[in-house]
Amino acid sequence: MTAPALEAVDLTKTYGSVEALRGASFSVHPGEVVALIGDNGAGKSTLVKCMAGAEQPTSGTIRFEGAETRFDSPTDARRRGIETVYQDLAVAPELDPAANLFLGREIRRPGVLGALGMLDKKAMRRRAAEEFGRLGVALQSIDVPIGSLSGGQRQSVAVARSVVWASKVVFMDEPTAALGVVQRERVLDVIRRVRDEGVAVVLISHNMPEVLSVSDRVEVLRLGRRVARFTAKDATLEDLVGAMTGALHQEEA
Ligand SMILES: Nc1ncnc2c1ncn2[C@@H]1O[C@H](COP(=O)(O)OP(=O)(O)OP(=O)(O)O)[C@@H](O)[C@H]1O
Ligand SMILES: [Mg+2]
Helix, strand or coil, X not given: CCCCCEEEEEEEEEECCEEEEEEEEEEECCCCEEEEECCXXXXXXXXXXXXXXXXXXXXXXEEECCEEECCCCHHHHHHCXXXXXXXXXXXXXXXXXXXXXXXXXXXXXXXXXXXXCXXXXXXXXXXXXHHHHHCCCCCCXXXXXXXXXXXXXXXXXHHHHHHHHCCCEEEEECXXXXXXXXXXXXXXXXXXXXHHCCCEEEEECCCHHHHHHHCCEEEXXXXXXXXXXXXXXXXXXXXXXXXXXXXXXXXXX
């Protein structure tokens, strides 16, 4: 068995007097989709932020490909192949979709112009159009500021941006929440595709049928700690709901 792509052991995170994480553990392997589920406020987003460099855990251990590590910032995590689609979408509303796709990774013009910081907008547009096409993101134009797109289109762009750059792990915090039926299915297809390419995918979702249809495993968070783990094909809706609400308790503190 290979080492998990990413593993969190016994993380705590406090915000003032609020204990968002109270000894939370989590793991995901390469080529696996793990759903991270739990009630509102269970600590899912906080756990993801701690594993993606957006927050520092108060205590606990993070291992990346078997080695203990810390991520100083989201940029640090991204450099190591870990991408995140945040629940509170982190797109730049004034930029167009192509510019959003390349945010922080802009392609420069060749030669001296590039050295002076001139960007190769044409190359970025071309590559963005290719990627959006490949991922089935339907946009009427890639030349408009992303702030003028619908919520679902913006979300699709955020998902596309994460999977284009993720080589090891991609976290998706409720990526389908704003999507219609067709776009939702496309995102689920994208999730399966990047999983099949060997990337570790972590999906946060409140939609249990979606969780059971797309994930290989499910880890359940309750009150800031992991309370249960399931193999998706052996789990029922009742199992998941029972674990989230506290009716069923697998793991003791
Ligand atoms: N920046 C913050 N400052 C203070 N408290 C926070 C902060 N972020 C999260 N919390 C608290 O930590 C707890 C866990 O929040 P978190 O956002 O991780 O939950 P969640 O499982 O993602 O919930 P949801 O399903 O509603 O998105 C909540 O009680 C929340 O109020
Ligand atoms: Mg959340």
